[in-house]
C-alpha cells in the first residue's frame with residue numbers, strides 16, 4: 001500500500017504525498033485521494049459484500065420536477081445492468097480534484113446526457129437554457145450540521161454540452177469501482193470541483209432549482225472577504241453564504257509538487273565533479289486547464305531569499321509579486337497538448353535547470369534559500385491568476401505555486 005497522509009479516518013479523508021502524486025500519469029488507485037462527508041452508506045456496502053448480482057441490480061431513479069417540463073411523465077428507474085446494456089460504454093481520462101489534491105483517473109461508464117435524452121427527449125430543447133439543474137443524490141447520510149444525504153448539482157446545460165462528458169461511472173483504471181470511491185455507481189463531472197462527482201448515486205433529478213443539499217448550499221462557496229476584516233458573526237456569515245453562488249468549474253492552475261537539487265553521478269574517476277555543470281535543479285508538478293482547455297506551458301521563476309530569511313508559506317503572495325516582475329527570465333516548459341481538443345485530464349510537467357541557468361535567473365545570488373514560482377498558460381494564451389482574492393473559507397486556491405528548492 002502506498003503511504004497516504006490521513007486527515008481523518010472517520011469519515012475517511014486522505015491523500016498521497018505530492019511528490020508521489022506525479023510519479024504516474026494515470027493515478028494508481030492506492031494513490032487516489034479520499035474525500036468523505038460521512039460514512040460509506042450501508043446499501044452500497046451490502047451490495048459490494050453480496051457481489052456481482054447485487055451490484056448489477058443497484059438502481060438509480062431519474063425524476064423530473066415541475067418547472068422543467070410542462071408534461072410530467074413520472075420518474076424512471078434504471079439498474080446498473082440496464083445502464084450498461086442500453087447506452088454506449090465510454091472511457092475518459094478525467095482529473096478529479098479536491099482542495100489541495102487531485103487524481104487523474106481513466107473512468108468507464110456511460111454518458112449521463114445519453115440517458116437523460118433517452119428518458120426525457122424534450123430536454124434537448126433546453127440545451128442552451130441556463131434555468132435548470134441536474135441534481136444528484138447519494139444514499140449517504142452525511143451527518144453534517146443539517147444532516148441529510150450527500151448531494152449536489154450542476155447546471156443542466158453542462159450535462160447536455162456535447163464537449164463535456166459527464167459520466168455515470170462503474171469502473172476506474174479498468175477495474176471495478178471500489179466501495180470507497182463510490183461503487184456500485186458514481187457521477188464523474190469533468191472540469192468541475194470534485195464535490196459534484198457524487199458517489200453511491202441513487203437519484204438524478206432535473207429541477208428548476210440547484211441542489212439544496214448541504215454541500216451545495218453551505219459549503220464549497222468562495223466568499224470573498226478581506227483578510228484584515230474581523231470575522232463575521234454567524235448571522236452575517238449565513239447571509240454571505242446565501243448570497244454567494246456555489247463553486248463549479250475548477251480554475252486554471254499549476255502546482256509544483258517537488259523541487260530538488262540533483263547531483264548527477266559522473267561515475268568513477270569523473271572529472272567534472274564540483275564545477276557546477278553537473279548539478280541541476282529538478283522540478284516536477286501538474287497543471288489543469290479551465291473548462292477542458294489544455295495547457296500550453298508552465299513558466300518557472302527562481303528567486304533567492306536574503307541569507308537571513310527562512311522560507312515559510314506566508315511569504316508566498318509577496319514572492320509571486322517578485323516573480324511577476326521577473327517573468328522575462330522565466331524558464332519555459334512547453335507541454336505536449338492535443339491541438340484544439342478538450343483535455344479533462346491533468347498535465348504533468350518536469351523541468352531541469354542547471355546551475356548556470358539558475359545563476360542567471362537569480363543574478364548569481366545563491367547564499368540564501370532558493371524558491372521556485374510557477375504559473376501555467378493555456379492553449380488560448382490565458383494565464384493563471386497570480387494570487388486570488390481572499391475568501392472566507394479558503395477554498396479553490398488557484399494562485400501561482402511557490403516551492404522551496406531543497407538543496
Ligand SMILES: Nc1nc2c(c(=O)[nH]1)N[C@H]1C(S)=C(S)[C@@H](COP(=O)(O)O)O[C@H]1N2
Pocket residue numbers: 032033034035036037038096097098099138139140150151180181182193194195196197198199200
Ligand atoms: N456521496 C458522496 N459523494 C461524494 C463525496 C461524499 O462525501 N459523499 N465527496 C465529494 C468530494 S468533496 C470529492 S472531492 C470527491 C472525492 O472522490 P473520492 O473520495 O473518490 O476521491 O467525491 C465527491 N463525492
Ligand SMILES: [Mo]
Pocket residue numbers: 035097098099193194195
Ligand atoms: Mo472535494
